[in-house]
Amino acid sequence: MFLCDAAPKTIDLLHQLYDMPTYCYDSCQDREFREYPDAKRITNLAVKGMRKLTERMQEVVGFEITDDMLWEVLDARKD
Helix, strand or coil, rough: CCCCCCCCCHHHHHHHCCCCCCCCCCCCCCCCCHCCCHHHHHHHHHHHHHHHHHHHHHHCCCCCCCHHHHHHHHHHHHC
């Protein structure tokens, strides 16, 4: 879940009840970049979190997740 308000305890509960692989990481709140005085710092935080999440997902699914795959998903959110 990216930029979701679900608390880590809720995610842990989903893991315990349904045996789903879960992963939490820090990110910024879902706001417009212009609302942040240092958008580059916020972007770097999100990128680092997504990179770590991608590594974890690759372990779970057993294949490489490329940057092109990530961009395809991010671009799909625009519509």
